[in-house]
Amino acid sequence: MPDQPVRARLVDVAREAGVSKATVSKVLNGRQDLSVRPETRARIHEVAEALGYRPHSGARALAGASTHALALLVPSLGNPTYVTISRGAYQRARELGYLSLLAEDFDGQEADETFNDLVKEGRVDGLLIASARPGHPLLETLRRSPVPHVFLNRAVEGSGRNVTMDVARSSVTALDHLHELGHRVVGHIAGPAGITPSEERKQAFLDRAGELGLLAVPVASGDFTEEGGAVAARALLAPTDTRPRVTALYTSSLAQAIGALHAIGELGLRVPQDVSLVGNDDLPVAGYLTPPLTTVAMPLYDLGTAAVDALVAEIEGKSPGDVVVPTEPRLVRRGSTAPPAEPGGRPD
Amino acid sequence: MPDQPVRARLVDVAREAGVSKATVSKVLNGRQDLSVRPETRARIHEVAEALGYRPHSGARALAGASTHALALLVPSLGNPTYVTISRGAYQRARELGYLSLLAEDFDGQEADETFNDLVKEGRVDGLLIASARPGHPLLETLRRSPVPHVFLNRAVEGSGRNVTMDVARSSVTALDHLHELGHRVVGHIAGPAGITPSEERKQAFLDRAGELGLLAVPVASGDFTEEGGAVAARALLAPTDTRPRVTALYTSSLAQAIGALHAIGELGLRVPQDVSLVGNDDLPVAGYLTPPLTTVAMPLYDLGTAAVDALVAEIEGKSPGDVVVPTEPRLVRRGSTAPPAEPGGRPD
DNA sequence: CCACTTGAGGAAACCGGTTGACCAAGACTT
DNA sequence: AAGTCTTGGTCAACCGGTTTCCTCAAGTGG
Numbered sequence: 068m069p070d071q072p073v074r075a076r077l078v079d080v081a082r083e084a085g086v087s088k089a090t091v092s093k094v095l096n097g098r099q100d101l102s103v104r105p106e107t108r109a110r111i112h113e114v115a116e117a118l119g120y121r122p123h124s125g126a127r128a129l130a131g132a133s134t135h136a137l138a139l140l141v142p143s144l145g146n147p148t149y150v151t152i153s154r155g156a157y158q159r160a161r162e163l164g165y166l167s168l169l170a171e172d173f174d175g176q177e178a179d180e181t182f183n184d185l186v187k188e189g190r191v192d193g194l195l196i197a198s199a200r201p202g203h204p205l206l207e208t209l210r211r212s213p214v215p216h217v218f219l220n221r222a223v224e225g226s227g228r229n230v231t232m233d234v235a236r237s238s239v240t241a242l243d244h245l246h247e248l249g250h251r252v253v254g255h256i257a258g259p260a261g262i263t264p265s266e267e268r269k270q271a272f273l274d275r276a277g278e279l280g281l282l283a284v285p286v287a288s289g290d291f292t293e294e295g296g297a298v299a300a301r302a303l304l305a306p307t308d309t310r311p312r313v314t315a316l317y318t319s320s321l322a323q324a325i326g327a328l329h330a331i332g333e334l335g336l337r338v339p340q341d342v343s344l345v346g347n348d349d350l351p352v353a354g355y356l357t358p359p360l361t362t363v364a365m366p367l368y369d370l371g372t373a374a375v376d377a378l379v380a381e382i383e384g385k386s387p388g389d390v391v392v393p394t395e396p397r398l399v400r401r402g403s404t405a406p407p408a409e410p411g412g413r414p415d
Numbered sequence: 416m417p418d419q420p421v422r423a424r425l426v427d428v429a430r431e432a433g434v435s436k437a438t439v440s441k442v443l444n445g446r447q448d449l450s451v452r453p454e455t456r457a458r459i460h461e462v463a464e465a466l467g468y469r470p471h472s473g474a475r476a477l478a479g480a481s482t483h484a485l486a487l488l489v490p491s492l493g494n495p496t497y498v499t500i501s502r503g504a505y506q507r508a509r510e511l512g513y514l515s516l517l518a519e520d521f522d523g524q525e526a527d528e529t530f531n532d533l534v535k536e537g538r539v540d541g542l543l544i545a546s547a548r549p550g551h552p553l554l555e556t557l558r559r560s561p562v563p564h565v566f567l568n569r570a571v572e573g574s575g576r577n578v579t580m581d582v583a584r585s586s587v588t589a590l591d592h593l594h595e596l597g598h599r600v601v602g603h604i605a606g607p608a609g610i611t612p613s614e615e616r617k618q619a620f621l622d623r624a625g626e627l628g629l630l631a632v633p634v635a636s637g638d639f640t641e642e643g644g645a646v647a648a649r650a651l652l653a654p655t656d657t658r659p660r661v662t663a664l665y666t667s668s669l670a671q672a673i674g675a676l677h678a679i680g681e682l683g684l685r686v687p688q689d690v691s692l693v694g695n696d697d698l699p700v701a702g703y704l705t706p707p708l709t710t711v712a713m714p715l716y717d718l719g720t721a722a723v724d725a726l727v728a729e730i731e732g733k734s735p736g737d738v739v740v741p742t743e744p745r746l747v748r749r750g751s752t753a754p755p756a757e758p759g760g761r762p763d
Numbered sequence: 764c765c766a767c768t769t770g771a772g773g774a775a776a777c778c779g780g781t782t783g784a785c786c787a788a789g790a791c792t793t
Numbered sequence: 794a795a796g797t798c799t800t801g802g803t804c805a806a807c808c809g810g811t812t813t814c815c816t817c818a819a820g821t822g823g
Binding site: 074119121122123124125126127128129134136144145147150153154157161166168169170171180183184185187188189190212292293294297322325326328329332350351352354355356357359 | 493505680
Binding site for chain 4: 086130
C-alpha cells in the first residue's frame with residue numbers, strides 16, 4: 068500500500084468507486100432511505116477501506132450538525148476514580164460511533180471556558196458532567212444555551228437526567244462488614260457538604276447504623292483528598308467524653324482512606340488492631356497500602372458506560388431520565404479490617 | 416442579556432456590526448493585511464462579545480485547515496504523572512490560543528484508533544506524544560501520514576523533536592542524598608527496558624555510583640506500577656552471597672515506590688530504619704504514605720508547557736528540535752530516608 | 764483638472780461532507 | 794400499449810467560516 072500523504076476525501080472514494088459523493092455518504096452512514104445494489108455497497112466499503120478514508124469531522128459537523136463526539140467533564144483527574152469512569156465512557160462511546168473527549172473543569176473553576184471550547188465551538192454534541200454541585204457555573208450556562216447532557220456520579224436534583232450508582236448500598240455494605248466483625252462505634256468520613264453522593268452515602272450510613280443499633284456513629288466531612296481524610300480522621304479519633312472511642316472508620320474515597328491511614332499512624336494507633344478502616348472505590352494502589360485496604364468497589368466503569376448510553380439516547384432524540392447503574396457495590400476484604408480489640412484490653 | 420438559544424454565527428456579528436463577513440473574520444483573527452477604521456474594529460469586537468460569538472471549529476478547520484486544537488497522548492491516566500503534565504499542556508495551549516485534548520492510548524494498544532479519531536478526522540492540528548517506545552505503532556503511522564508532533568517525556572532517538580526533562584540529574588540528586596546519609600549499597604528500580612527515561616535514569620545512576628565509589632548498585636526493572644515496584648523490590652532485597660545487603664532503594668516512579676514500600680514491609684523490614692527509599696515525582700499522596708516518602712520532584716508541569724511551545728512552533732512553520740526543560744529536579748526530603756543502621760547492629 | 768494611489772471594506776469561491784429533491788430505466792399492472 | 798412502481802442511483806444547495814481578488818470613494822501629485 069502506498070503512502071497517503073493527503074487525507075482521502077469523500078470525492079476520492081466516490082471517483083474510485085465510480086459513484087457519486089451522495090451515494091458514498093449514504094452508504095457509509097448506513098442510511099436506509101436509499102436502495103443500492105449489494106455489489107455497489109461492497110465496492111464502496113472496499114474502496115473506503117483501501118484509501119483509509121475517514122470523514123472530516125468538521126465538514127460533517129457543518130453539514131449534518133453532528134460531530135459524533137462527546138465530552139466528559141470531571142472535577143479533577145488527580146482523582147483516579149474519574150479515570151476509571153472515563154475509560155468506561157470512552158469504550159462505550161466508541162461502540163456507539165462516538166468519540167469521548169476528556170476535560171478537567173477543576174471543580175467548576177474553568178467550566179465556562181471548557182464549555183465555550185467544546186460546545187460553542189461545535190466540537191461535541193453533548194456533555195457528560197461528573198463535576199456538578201450546587202452553584203456550579205455550568206448549570207446556569209446550560210439553562211441559557213441548552214445542549215444535550217447528563218449528570219453522572221454527582222446528581223443535580225430535579226434535573227431528570229442523573230446517572231448514578233447505588234451509593235446508599237455501599238454504606239450498607241461497609242457498615243454491615245464492620246458490624247459483623249463486632250464494631251459498635253464507627254466513624255464516617257464524608258465528602259464535602261452539598262455534593263449528592265456525599266450526602267446520600269452519609270444518610271444511608273446513619274440509617275443503617277440505626278437499624279443495626281450501633282452505639283455511636285460520628286461523622287466528619289472533608290475533601291476527597293488525602294488531606295481531607297487525614298483532617299477528618301484526626302477529628303473523629305480525638306478522645307471525647309461524650310461517646311465511646313471509635314474502633315472503625317469508613318471513608319468516602321480512596322484518597323481519604325490513605326490520609327486517614329496516615330493520621331491514624333501519627334496518633335500511634337495501628338490498623339487494624341486499634342482501628343479498622345474501610346475505603347471506597349477499588350484501585351490497584353489499595354492492595355499495596357500497609358496494611359492493604361479493605362474497600363467497597365464501586366461500579367465506576369459501568370457508570371461511564373451507562374452515562375454514555377443515556378447521553379447518546381438523548382442526542383438521538385429520546386427524552387432523558389434518571390438512571391441508576393444496576394451493578395452492586397462489592398466489598399473487597401483486605402487487611403485493614405479486623406475485629407475490635409477487647410474492651411479494656413488496650414486502654415487509651 | 417437575552418438567552419441565546421442558537422449559536423451566534425459570523426454573519427450575525429457582521430449584520431449587527433453593519434459590515435461584511437469578511438471584515439469580521441479578518442478583524443477577529445487580527446490579520447494585518449487589511450485596513451479597518453479603529454471604531455469599526457472596536458464595534459466588531461463589542462458585537463462579538465455581546466453575542467458570545469465563538470467561531471465554529473469545524474467551519475474554521477474546513478476553510479483554513481486549522482482546528483486550533485492539539486492532543487496529548489499518554490500511556491495511562493492511572494499514572495498521575497501524566498495528569499500533571501497534561502495540566503501544564505492545557506494551560507500553555509490555552510495561552511497560545513489552542514485547545515489541548517487528552518487521550519489515553521493504553522501504551523500503544525489503541526494508538527491507531529486514537530490517531531484516526533483525532534488526526535484523520537481532522538480534529539487536531541498536532542500531537543503531543545508521551546507514550547512513545549520502540550515499536551510503537553504510531554511511529555510507523557506518522558511516517559506514512561506526517562502530522563506535526565513532538566515526543567515528550569519518552570524520547571524517540573533520532574526524531575529531532577524530543578521534549579524531555581533532566582532525568583540524569585534526578586538520579587544524581589537521589590543518589591547524592593543517599594550517599595550523604597552514608598548509604599554504600601543502593602538498589603535502583605528502573606522502568607521497563609527500552610523506554611528512554613528509564614534507560615537514561617539507570618545509566619546516570621550507575622555512572623554516579625561509580626563516581627561516588629559505592630560498593631554495589633544492583634538494578635531491577637519493572638513496570639511503572641505498584642506491582643512492578645513490589646516485584647523489583649523483592650528481587651533487590653533478597654539475600655545474596657555476592658554483595659552486601661542493600662540499605663536503600665531509588666525507584667523510577669511514585670507507584671513503584673508505593674509497591675516497594677509494601678514489599679519491604681512484607682519482608683519484615685522497616686523504612687527508613689532498615690531500608691531507605693527515594694521515589695520519583697512529587698504528588699500529594701507522597702506526603703501521606705507511612706512513612707512520608709522522600710522523592711525527587713520532577714518538573715512535570717513545565718514539561719507539559721514546553722512540549723506545547725515546541726509543537727505550536729512546529730505547526731506555525733518553524734522546524735522542530737530537541738528541548739530539555741531547564742527546571743532542575745528537586746529533592747523533597749521526608750521520612751523515608753535516614754542513615755543506614757550500624758553494620759552488625761541489626762544483622763539479618 | 765485628471766490620473767493615481769491609498770484607505771476601507773465587499774463579493775464570491777472554496778473547504779468536505781450531508782440531504783432532500785429528482786430522474787432514468789426496467790418491471791408490473793390493467 | 795400506456796401508465797405506474799420500484800430500483801438504483803445523481804444533482805445541487807447548504808453548513809459557517811477563510812481568503813483571494815475587487816471595488817469605490819477620498820485624497821494627492823503633476
